Amino acid sequence: MKKLGLHEVKKEFLDFFKEKDHLIEKSFPLVPKNDKSLLLINAGMAPLKPYFTGEVEPPRRRMATCQKCVRTGDIENVGKTDRHATFFEMLGNFSFGDYFKEEAIEFAWEFMTERLEVPKDKIWVTIYEDDDESFKIWNEKIGIEDKKIVRLGKEDNFWELEVGPCGPCSEIYIDRGEKHGCGKETCKPGCECDRYVEVWNLVFSQFDKDENGNYNNLTNKNIDTGMGLERMAAVLEGADNIFEVGEIKKVISEVERTTGISYGKDKKTDESIRVVTDHIRAMTFLISDGVLPSNEGRGYVLRRLIRRAARHGKLLGIEGAFLSELSSFIIKLWSEDYPELRENEVKIKKVIKVEEEKFQETIDQGINILDAYIKETKEKGEVVLSGDKAFKLYDTYGFPLDLTREILEEKNLKVDENEFNVEMEEQRNRARKAREGVGNGAWSKDDFSHRFKSFNTTFRGYEDIKLSSEVIGIFLEDEKVSKLSEGEEGIILLNETPFYGEGGGQVGDTGTIKGDNFKALVLDTKKTKDNVIFHLVKVLSGEIEDGKEAVSQVDISRRNDIARNHSATHLLHKALKDVLGDHVNQAGSIVLPNRLRFDFTHFEAISKEDLAKIEQIVNEKILEQLEVLTIETTLEEAKKIGATALFDEKYGGKVRVIKMSDYSMELCGGTHIDNTGKIGLFKIISESGIASGV
Ligand code: SER
Numbered sequence: 001m002k003k004l005g006l007h008e009v010k011k012e013f014l015d016f017f018k019e020k021d022h023l024i025e026k027s028f029p030l031v032p033k034n035d036k037s038l039l040l041i042n043a044g045m046a047p048l049k050p051y052f053t054g055e056v057e058p059p060r061r062r063m064a065t066c067q068k069c070v071r072t073g074d075i076e077n078v079g080k081t082d083r084h085a086t087f088f089e090m091l092g093n094f095s096f097g098d099y100f101k102e103e104a105i106e107f108a109w110e111f112m113t114e115r116l117e118v119p120k121d122k123i124w125v126t127i128y129e130d131d132d133e134s135f136k137i138w139n140e141k142i143g144i145e146d147k148k149i150v151r152l153g154k155e156d157n158f159w160e161l162e163v164g165p166c167g168p169c170s171e172i173y174i175d176r177g178e179k180h181g182c183g184k185e186t187c188k189p190g191c192e193c194d195r196y197v198e199v200w201n202l203v204f205s206q207f208d209k210d211e212n213g214n215y216n217n218l219t220n221k222n223i224d225t226g227m228g229l230e231r232m233a234a235v236l237e238g239a240d241n242i243f244e245v246g247e248i249k250k251v252i253s254e255v256e257r258t259t260g261i262s263y264g265k266d267k268k269t270d271e272s273i274r275v276v277t278d279h280i281r282a283m284t285f286l287i288s289d290g291v292l293p294s295n296e297g298r299g300y301v302l303r304r305l306i307r308r309a310a311r312h313g314k315l316l317g318i319e320g321a322f323l324s325e326l327s328s329f330i331i332k333l334w335s336e337d338y339p340e341l342r343e344n345e346v347k348i349k350k351v352i353k354v355e356e357e358k359f360q361e362t363i364d365q366g367i368n369i370l371d372a373y374i375k376e377t378k379e380k381g382e383v384v385l386s387g388d389k390a391f392k393l394y395d396t397y398g399f400p401l402d403l404t405r406e407i408l409e410e411k412n413l414k415v416d417e418n419e420f421n422v423e424m425e426e427q428r429n430r431a432r433k434a435r436e437g438v439g440n441g442a443w444s445k446d447d448f449s450h451r452f453k454s455f456n457t458t459f460r461g462y463e464d465i466k467l468s469s470e471v472i473g474i475f476l477e478d479e480k481v482s483k484l485s486e487g488e489e490g491i492i493l494l495n496e497t498p499f500y501g502e503g504g505g506q507v508g509d510t511g512t513i514k515g516d517n518f519k520a521l522v523l524d525t526k527k528t529k530d531n532v533i534f535h536l537v538k539v540l541s542g543e544i545e546d547g548k549e550a551v552s553q554v555d556i557s558r559r560n561d562i563a564r565n566h567s568a569t570h571l572l573h574k575a576l577k578d579v580l581g582d583h584v585n586q587a588g589s590i591v592l593p594n595r596l597r598f599d600f601t602h603f604e605a606i607s608k609e610d611l612a613k614i615e616q617i618v619n620e621k622i623l624e625q626l627e628v629l630t631i632e633t634t635l636e637e638a639k640k641i642g643a644t645a646l647f648d649e650k651y652g653g654k655v656r657v658i659k660m661s662d663y664s665m666e667l668c669g670g671t672h673i674d675n676t677g678k679i680g681l682f683k684i685i686s687e688s689g690i691a692s693g694v
Helices: 006-019 046-053 101-115 132-142 229-237 246-259 267-288 297-315 323-334 345-379 387-397 401-410 417-436 556-580 608-623 635-640
Strands: 023-025 062-070 087-095 123-128 149-152 164-175 196-209 215-228 466-476 479-481 483-485 489-494 511-515 518-527 533-545 549-554 586-591 596-600 628-634 654-660 664-667
Touching: 006 023, 006 062, 006 087, 006 101, 006 229, 006 246, 046 062, 046 164, 046 196, 046 215, 062 267, 087 101, 087 229, 087 267, 101 132, 101 164, 101 196, 101 215, 123 132, 132 149, 132 164, 164 215, 196 229, 215 229, 229 246, 246 267, 246 323, 267 297, 267 323, 267 345, 297 323, 297 345, 297 401, 323 345, 345 387, 345 401, 387 401, 387 417, 401 417, 466 483, 466 533, 511 533, 556 586, 556 596, 556 608, 556 654, 556 664, 628 635, 635 654
Parallel strands: 023 062, 123 149
Antiparallel strands: 062 087, 087 215, 123 164, 164 196, 196 215, 466 479, 466 489, 466 549, 483 533, 489 533, 511 518, 511 549, 518 533, 586 596, 628 654, 654 664
């Protein structure tokens, strides 16, 4: 067997598949694009899903990558064992409707035996239970004897994610010899012991699993293979486990140096050293790819990793923050393969530092209180901490449930999670009720989409602010009616309207609607998620009747004020990125006639100096009188020309790109002024955090 380290295995693999005519792509970011089914990229195939399903044409039918991956399903076990990890790299070769089983198996065999020089007799394989075709290839073509081809069921040899391309698979194992085994007669791949290590998974990807769990046949038969880089390097280096691999050992040494505690001396401290060693890699790569700590989704995964590592640092006797420094070491070791780490170094270190320091305050206070709770629980002779206590820790002191759980487990205690969840739900209800106080009657209810489904309305307000159209629906409270009389307030729908329905942060238009014998004020305009526009009106005189003609007129001076603020929002967005960094992303906004508010992701309060800089840039761009152009195009084209957008949002067929000379380019459905000079003056009134990381 060749003795190869982490970086060498990677190079060998990618070189081999390049020779086999594969396109070598660099790793995709850890944050999935346009894929709501996945929090983080957890396999080499995950970013390539659209190529497998045929939704997008691949640049070549053969591809190979070394993909950064994060899996946190087993995070509680990371540290406890020497097998679990959250961050790893996965090597993979892929065929999108090109080669299938036979070549995939032949490539794998050639790579293993000729490139890595793994002795043939050490290789075992598993196949899906009724996959006779694979059996034949391994047995007759490759020459592996019957007894070394193990048939396993769906649990082991069928590879799938929640949704998407999947299929039966064949796994390659290396026999590490009897000394690693359990000694049982029945010992073979699939056995719980450490003798046979699975190093490569060849998936024959021929189904597309949908949300309902149906396996639909894919038009193309594909190949998706995955080889855990760390695990393969461990086998080739003759290391016992992934924490003994050369490159990873360097990280362990750095943790030893920081803490003054040696690895391999004590079960408890080894566990903590492994947690820090694993999590520091995961957090460094996650932040580099744009994740920021928060209480939800991938932000929460990151927060949890930082907090868990910080706590284990404390268990190792470290006072104060240390992770930020340690991340420099990761950047140094991995930036040759991943240059983005170097580019994002300042951000990575800062985000870790801010989060770690915040956590130090939480943890000291929380641990004291939890200790008191633990004492109380034990004195009462109980083994379960009540959920309301855990909730209080969470709600009042920001102490996360998973940390409470972990600390309790170390003392052989549990927490009543059902009770915790009940408390959490009650709190949510209280918050919901508080919000419902706003607005009244039919207007404040959110079920319009369903009610107005059968209506077709067209927005003409980009071009016209006054037009004549037909009344196609009238509602009074919840009921569809045929007319609205003087003094009444209700909802009316028009086949064509110049009124902008609230959306994308921009408020709805107001104005008037008049007919031959009626006059009404438009108090507000909204749209359903299917883009049906509807107006809240108050009849001033006469009667509005269904089917009658009406002339709509938008309040132009208010509309212009809104447009000024909307265009200013785009300039602000770009200026924030310029001053704070590219990680800044829109997280909501409100555009009103008298002010705008812009929510965005960032990890700390903005300094006075930076606020002044941002304000100045926006005012400069106003004074430069940049021309504002609207381009109607496709989503694909918008992406290509580099427009800013949350591309995982659903946009219809045609999209609008708002371009302010060369300074800003954003996807946007709102209304804008035609020259930034018309904004007038831009002034920041206040800045504050509204949620963690926002
Ligand atoms: N998707 C398979 C895995 O993750 C092979 O790449 O194991």
